[in-house]
Amino acid sequence: MTQEQHFEVLIVGAGISGIGAGITLRQMGITDFAILEKGDSLGGTWRDNDYPGCACDVPSGLYSFSFAPNPDWTRLFAGQDEIRRYIDRTAAEHGVGAHVRFGTELIRADWDESAHRWVLQTSTGTLTANSVVAAVGPWNEPLVPPIPGLDTFGGKVFHSSRWDHDYDLAGKRVAVVGTGASAVQFVPAIAPSVGELHLYQRTAQWVLPKPDHHVPKAERWVMRRIPGAHRALRAIEYSIMEALGLGFRHPWILRIVQQIGKAQLRAQVRDPELRKALTPDYTLGCKRMLLSNTYYPALTRPNVEVHANAVASVRGNTVVGADGAERKVDAIIFGTGFHILDMPIGGKIFDGEGRSLDEHWKGSPQAYLGTTIAGFPNAYVLLGPALGTGHTSAFMILEAQLGYLAKAIAAAKDGNWTRMETRQEVQAAFNAEVQQALATTVYNAGGCQSYFLDVNGRNSFNWPWSTDRMRARLGEFDDRAYVVSTDLPTDKVTR
DSSP states (O other): OOOOEEEEEEEEOOSHHHHHHHHHHHHTTOOOEEEEESSSSSOTHHHHOOOTTOBOSSOTTTSSOTTSOOTTOSBSSOBHHHHHHHHHHHHHHTTOGGGEEETOOEEEEEEETTTTEEEEEETTEEEEEEEEEEOOOSSOSBOOOOOTTGGGOOSEEEEGGGOOTTSOOTTOEEEEEOOSTTHHHHHHHHTTTSSEEEEEOSSOOOEEOOOOOBOOHHHHHHHHHSTTHHHHHHHHHHHHHHHHHHHHHSHHHHHHHHHHHHHHHHHHOOOHHHHHHTOOSSOTTSSOOEEOSSHHHHHTSTTEEEEOSOEEEEETTEEEETTSOEEEOSEEEEOOOBOSSSOGGGGTEEOTTSOBHHHHHTTSOOOBTTTBOTTOTTEEETTOTTOBOSSSOHHHHHHHHHHHHHHHHHHHHHTTOSEEEEOHHHHHHHHHHHHHHHTTSHHHHSSOOOTTBOTTSOBOSBOOSOHHHHHHHHTOOOGGGEEEESSOGGGOOBO
16 A cells, blocks of 8 residues: 655645745745646646736736846736746746646645644545645636536637637637626737627726836846846835725725726727727726726727627527627637636635535635634635735735745744644634725725625625735734644644
8 A cells, every 4th residue: 555645735736826835935944845736837827828918917026026026027017928937937946846746636635633634635646744735826717607508609619718729710700708807908919810809798897008018128137237126116116006005995096096097998989889888887996907008999990899798698609698689600708707716626625524615615715814714724825815905916915925824834843733723713803804894995885796706795805905914914923813732632732
């Protein structure tokens, strides 16, 4: 019988979160860990999303680790390929690659209370670990709405995060379902080459101008050679984004900012009927804020038709809108986002009694400081519940969490803890505080339905305060928030 391989820490996912966790462990002197990655390469979201026009919507200076600055971004808002190269390079420079097990998918993870360890069933065998870090992120599993008759469609169907580059769209009649952050980028990229493009829009989106530009070689030279230049740029970008973030907590500010979106819409869309269809009826920031200089012009092309309603059904090669209008198409592309708050990993992680994370959450994900979860000892989730913001970079959130992760693991090692579990009352108090603060933010009071709200109508996604406050809260580890044990159940000391 083959003995199970044991690790001090197992990390699930090799995107920016998993790589960041691996780097953090190595910086702590911990090398007994592995990163489980179901794909065949690094990158996570930035590997999977390679659709035409894919790029970051946060300034590049902020979209990187502070300990691994990139002075060579060629655009103010970096493109997908450049971001992926940054991820690969950062992983290699920090020695993380050797810890990654590609082609290894998590099937199930169970907490073994008798041994105070996690048992992970994977596609390549069973592994055990003292601690587990879930680093799959919320932008992982594509969401395709259940449209009646979709299975009868005779043409090509794919989600934007699973783009079929072998399928030639040139001259084709294409239906695009969804108008979110992905569609606002790929629609302008494909509109000039397709024969017809039918855009199905359930809800109009606020689209602000994107202050993007090519970064000249001289500026990149300054970033590389002048001490403190890159750090100063990062600080400036951070301050600008935090100033914008103030509006998410005080919606009246964003109602002023949204006039910029209205002005862009008036300037780029002359047709009053189309302009009316593209005008949102909620406050900017209630949904994810979108940036583009090319989206509205693409929708005014003669081969593009905007359908201001959902898709009701598909009959053969005909897409039927909720208004009854029928359009024959050759391909359907979904830009409908991801399983953000109903992440599949929630059905793969189980407590000591065999109850899944999904069963604990009952549709409303909760964690303490978005990182540790009552009922799941020695487990951490990165980019977890109640940490999402509408203005800052995922790297800023992630680094704050990685600092907390380091403190928690160091405390466990120093205290010889075999088990560390968030106190239920501490988690409940934190989430009650979050919910109370969210009530007056634009996320909750902006007048829309968004992926920030879970199936129970609760905002389980957003952080209601500033990024500085998030970094401060995650910057302190208080062991009083946890029940810890210093031995196994047969002879344990608990406090």
